[in-house]
Amino acid sequence: MSSSVLRRFMTNALSLKQGQGLSMWCPQYSSLNRIHRPSSISFDRFRRSFVVATSSDFANENREFVIVGGGNAAGYAARSFVEHDMADGKLCIVSKEAVPPYERPALTKGYLFPLDKKPARLPGFHTCVGSGGERQTTEWYKEHGIETLFEDPVTSLDIKKQTLTTSSGKLLKYGALIIATGCTASRFPEKIGGNLTGVHYIRDVADADSLIASLERAKKVVIVGGGYIGMEIAAASVGWKLDTTGTAIKNLEAGSDGRVAAVILENGYTIEADTVIIGIGAKPAVGPFEALDLSTSVGGIQVDGLFRTSVPGIFAVGDVAAFPLKMYNRIARVEHVDHARRSAQHCVNALLSAQTHIYDYLPHFYSRVFEYEGSARKVWWQFYGENVGDTVEVGNFNPKIATFWIDSGKLKGVLLESGSPEEFQILPILAKCQPFVDKDKLQNTSSVEEALRMAESSLHVEAAK
DSSP states (O other): OOHHHHHHHHHHHHGGGSSSOEEEOOOOOOOSOOOOOOOOOOOTTOOOOOOOOOOTTOTTTTOSEEEEOOSHHHHHHHHHHHHTTOOTTTEEEEOSSSSOOBOGGGGGTGGGSOGGGOOOOTTTTBTTGGGTOOOOOHHHHHHTTOEEEOSOOEEEEETTTTEEEETTOOEEEOSEEEEOOOEEEOOOOGGGTTTSBTEEOOSSHHHHHHHHHHHTTOSEEEEEOSSHHHHHHHHHHHHTTOEEEEEOOSEEEEOTTSBEEEEEOTTSOEEEOSEEEEOSOEEEOOGGGTTSOBOTTTOSEEOOTTOBOSSTTEEEOGGGEEEEEGGGTEEEOOOSHHHHHHHHHHHHHHHHSSOOOOOOOOOEEEEEEOOSTTOSOOEEEEEEEOOOSEEEEEEOSSSOEEEEEEETTEEEEEEEESOOHHHHHHHHHHHHHOOBOOHHHHHTOSSHHHHHHHHHHHHHHHHHO
16 A cells, blocks of 8 residues: 555554554655566476485485475465375475464564563464464474474575575475565664664564563664554554654664664654664565576566466465566565465465466455553554555544545555454455546545445446446
């Protein structure tokens, strides 16, 4: 969605601070990756190539399938292999993390709550509990015969030999390789204080643990960035009753002890801070896979509608994949758990079955904040579609708010906060069908409910044509 809309939504949401010292000053930032169509890429060379070596020189015991990555996409891909009865003795997962894949969104939501707010902890949110599935702990992988290599990231890829090398020097053989490495957090340069003690980036459990240690003794927190990370961490900081500011900065300054002590803004104004969280976006973790076709427009690894790269036997899913967004006729990357889950499942189903229909994804983003115990109000919003055209905002934050994107008369996207289950169910239908809506009449509606009824009625008009 547009940065201006999300900034306004974030400011409204965080006004629930109830006098707890939270102020906001959010910078410009890039949210949904909207890009031009790239030149077409041929995947004619693709073939299924399950090569099983007989040598004992390989550290993964010659498994047919290898998944590289430890996030949501990797966990959901593993579940799909199990559902196809193709995991036991055939699948290996390689990850830089110390634990099996987990539901990463929990890190900036439940995990950061103070102890009296009953924070989330592992193994409580291992995949695939986020979608109502079984909790895939270390024991789960053992029970299903899945080999796991943790804290040993892949450092190089040999396409001809179909081998991977890890940081410890292990040599892994693959028949089919699924890259699910996700993204890494964008960092501030060291020369402006990006690596000071007390400066945090959050992407994994270790990052979250480090941040919690700072929050436990923090007095003044500054959050840089106004997207998901900024909004959700700011909400969690309110739970700690901390004085929190969201801001755009020029550089960070250290105190005499080497720890961050202040934030210098572009206008020269100084804000004292003993904890700074940087949430300015992320970069696809292509690392050792740069030999593959990379997208020049959205970053990441270029794939087709079945998540096949241009190299036979290699696939990419989740945040790192640059895939054809069919309904909008362009290439995109989507950094969200919903896409991570769906893309992994679609890829494995295509790999192991006769499925040939291409991935037809409707962009879907959601977030939940202030969900800790004792919170005066929980905030939950959902967005479907495309953030293009003019915006029409209806309602206020009490009790709910909605934003509609209208382009050439067609409804392209819609966001709703604090909606009922029935209202949320109509959003993907509206975004998928893209009915014609009178922007002026929509703007003059008196409530969110009336606006949604008007948009829904336009569906019937379209059907009658």
